[in-house]
Amino acid sequence: MSFAQFEKSTGLRRFATANLFRRILGPVSIFLALTPSVIGGQTPAPPGPRFVVVLDAAHGGDDTGGHSGNWTEKAFTLALSVRLRSLLQARGIEVVTTREQDETLAAEQRDAISNHAQAQACLSLHASLSGSGVHLFVSSLAPVQAARFVPWKTAQATAVARSLGLAGVLNSALGQAGLNVTLGRTALPVVDSMTCPAVAVEVAPDPSSGETATESLNDAGYQAKVAEALAGALLEWRQNGLSESVHEVSRKGAHAP
Amino acid sequence: MIPRYQTVLFFVLLAASIIMGAVLWQLRDRAEQRRLEAQASSPTQAPQVAPAVQATLLVANDADDSMQERIFSLPLPSSAGARARAILGKLLDLYAAPGATHPVEGGASAITQVFLMPVNASGTGGARRRGAASAAAAPEMAVVNLTSAFAASHPSGIETESLTVLSICATLHANLPQVTEVRFLVDGQQRETLAGHADLTRTYLTAEAAPAAVGAAP
Numbered sequence: 403m404s405f406a407q408f409e410k411s412t413g414l415r416r417f418a419t420a421n422l423f424r425r426i427l428g429p430v431s432i433f434l435a436l437t438p439s440v441i442g443g444q445t446p447a448p449p450g451p452r453f454v455v456v457l458d459a460a461h462g463g464d465d466t467g468g469h470s471g472n473w474t475e476k477a478f479t480l481a482l483s484v485r486l487r488s489l490l491q492a493r494g495i496e497v498v499t500t501r502e503q504d505e506t507l508a509a510e511q512r513d514a515i516s517n518h519a520q521a522q523a524c525l526s527l528h529a530s531l532s533g534s535g536v537h538l539f540v541s542s543l544a545p546v547q548a549a550r551f552v553p554w555k556t557a558q559a560t561a562v563a564r565s566l567g568l569a570g571v572l573n574s575a576l577g578q579a580g581l582n583v584t585l586g587r588t589a590l591p592v593v594d595s596m597t598c599p600a601v602a603v604e605v606a607p608d609p610s611s612g613e614t615a616t617e618s619l620n621d622a623g624y625q626a627k628v629a630e631a632l633a634g635a636l637l638e639w640r641q642n643g644l645s646e647s648v649h650e651v652s653r654k655g656a657h658a659p
Numbered sequence: 660m661i662p663r664y665q666t667v668l669f670f671v672l673l674a675a676s677i678i679m680g681a682v683l684w685q686l687r688d689r690a691e692q693r694r695l696e697a698q699a700s701s702p703t704q705a706p707q708v709a710p711a712v713q714a715t716l717l718v719a720n721d722a723d724d725s726m727q728e729r730i731f732s733l734p735l736p737s738s739a740g741a742r743a744r745a746i747l748g749k750l751l752d753l754y755a756a757p758g759a760t761h762p763v764e765g766g767a768s769a770i771t772q773v774f775l776m777p778v779n780a781s782g783t784g785g786a787r788r789r790g791a792a793s794a795a796a797a798p799e800m801a802v803v804n805l806t807s808a809f810a811a812s813h814p815s816g817i818e819t820e821s822l823t824v825l826s827i828c829a830t831l832h833a834n835l836p837q838v839t840e841v842r843f844l845v846d847g848q849q850r851e852t853l854a855g856h857a858d859l860t861r862t863y864l865t866a867e868a869a870p871a872a873v874g875a876a877p
Contacts, residue, residue: 467855468815475815475855528856530816532762533721537818542867584724588821589858591851604817 453640454496456516456524456598459483463506470531473616476504478529482605482625486525489633495640513595517557523568523639524600525632526593531615535582536628537604538572540565541594542587557597564599568639572601575635579627582609603632709734714746717829718753719761719822726826727760728833739835743773743801746834747827751809754823761822762814769809771846774802778840796837800862803827804844813854820857825868832865839865 459479461467467475480501487497498519500512516524530537543559546552552560569585576583593600605628607618618624714733717726733749735742748767753759755766778798813820828841843859844850850859 461855465855528817530814530818532814532816532819533724537724539817539821584818586724586818586821588817589861589863590817590856591858591860594858602817606816606818 452496452520453643454498454519454521455490455636456498456500456519456521456596457483457487458500458512458516458524458526458592460526460528460592462501462504465506468529468531470616473531473619475529478605478619479527480504482527482529482629485625485629486527486632489629490636493633493637495636509592509595512592513554513557516600517595517597519598521598522643523636524593524596524598526590526600526602528602528604529619530604530606531619533584533604533606534609535584535606536576537584537586537606538569538576539586539588539590539593539602539604540569541600542589543594552597554595555591556594558594558600561597561599565601567642568599569601571639571642572603572632572635575638576628576631579631579634581628581631709736711735714749715830715833716746716750716753717826717833718750719826721761721819721822724818724822726822726829740773740775743775743831743835743838744770746830747773747803750826750830761819761826763809763819763823764812765806765809769806771804771806773804775799775835775838776802798839799835799837800840800842801831801835801838802842802844803831804847807846810845810850810853815854815856817856820853820855824853824857824859824863828863828865828868832868841865841868 459476459482461474461476461479463476465476467479469475480503483499484502487499490497498515498521500515501507512526541558541562543556543562545562546556546559548560558565573583573585588602590602593602605619605625607613607615608621608624611618611621611624613621711732711734714731714735716729716731718729719726731749733745735745747770751763751769752766754761754763776799778800813823824843831838831841841863843853843863845859853859
């Protein structure tokens with residue numbers, strides 16, 4: 403809000419007769435612009451909805467996760483996280499990653515990063531040499547109503563319903579990309595403490611490639627296919643969230659006196 | 660007069676006979692010990708062949724993240740704890756067999772013991788536990804003690820680890836309906852995860868491990 407707009411909205415033009423007054427109120431107007439509801443009694447339009455995605459590359463440092471020969475789960479998840487982050491940022495989505503290098507992170511640190519980001523979607527990235535396709539897991543916690551304080555270890559219970567919705571969108575996008583998808587519920591300490599809609603994505607070998615498990619997971623084309631599908635799903639999730647928030651605002655507007 | 664060499668020879672022979680006597684005494688003691696040990700370990704009762712009964716195993720399948728019910732006829736002991744261990748041993752034998760749908764090394768020897776204890780209804784979530792108890796019998800918690808070798812050799816992954824844990828829980832519930840909760844130990848100690856993913860610090864409710872809960876679309 404400019405100074406002129408501020409003057410107009412608050413009626414200060416009537417009293418603003420000197421540049422001195424302008425100089426004095428200049429910095430004050432900036433402060434008041436930040437707290438707009440104080441003056442005039444009018445509520446300005448809310449800022450545009452912020453859409454943040456947290457990418458948690460599982461394992462790292464001393465914790466290699468699954469491994470076979472030269473292949474390690476920690477390296478795979480980091481590579482997928484970097485690839486997905488680039489795709490999302492290119493689509494204008496704000497991304498927070500729990501790690502950008504090969505470092506050891508405790509589950510509590512990962513959860514602290516994701517909960518602090520107040521994200522609209524959190525993906526915990528994993529890989530496995532067993533099974534096939536992409537496995538999506540949502541917390542097995544029973545859903546509960548959101549409260550001001552929630553237990554750390556079961557914080558995800560307040561977001562399970564939205565997590566199931568996110569898993570549905572991911573499932574649809576991965577399926578459309580021709581990937582074999584399985585859905586399940588499980589108890590994962592990292593996911594169970596997240597307050598955002600969270601899904602654990604486990605990438606397993608592509609059964610149609612005819613390669614060995616490690617060859618399939620090392621295949622850059624397969625990784626790109628999975629990352630593209632995930633990015634597309636998150637874009638759709640953002641659209642869904644935006645339309646929901648628009649409906650919410652219009653509904654509130656309709657009920658306003 | 661006795662010659663000096665004869666005196667020396669006499670004492671040498673005397674010493675040799677004393678030593679030989681001591682050695683013989685020791686050998687006799689050892690032989691007696693062995694005989695007593697053999698008596699103690701010999702069977703005092705003819706072994707009983709337990710009658711074969713039907714056991715339901717929930718066998719995991721990595722291909723579609725599901726569990727399939729399979730019925731086997733097994734000779735099972737009468738004690739509930741030993742019975743649980745025998746059934747889970749059979750389940751893990753299936754996983755260790757070549758061509759298994761859920762390949763995991765270890766077999767029956769991966770389970771050291773299964774302890775059964777009454778559920779403490781006054782604890783956290785007591786009401787929920789009581790509600791989960793479908794059987795008329797008092798609800799029990801099974802504590803499954805796995806070997807560290809099994810955990811170390813278990814394939815790493817959310818799906819494979821979850822299937823192992825859930826198939827154990829579901830199999831216990833199918834054969835011992837009074838078991839409503841399951842906890843896991845590894846070499847008698849609590850462990851964070853099975854092989855990096857599945858949470859072993861929590862208490863699993865067997866009702867939630869039913870086949871419908873696994874692989875179900877959200």
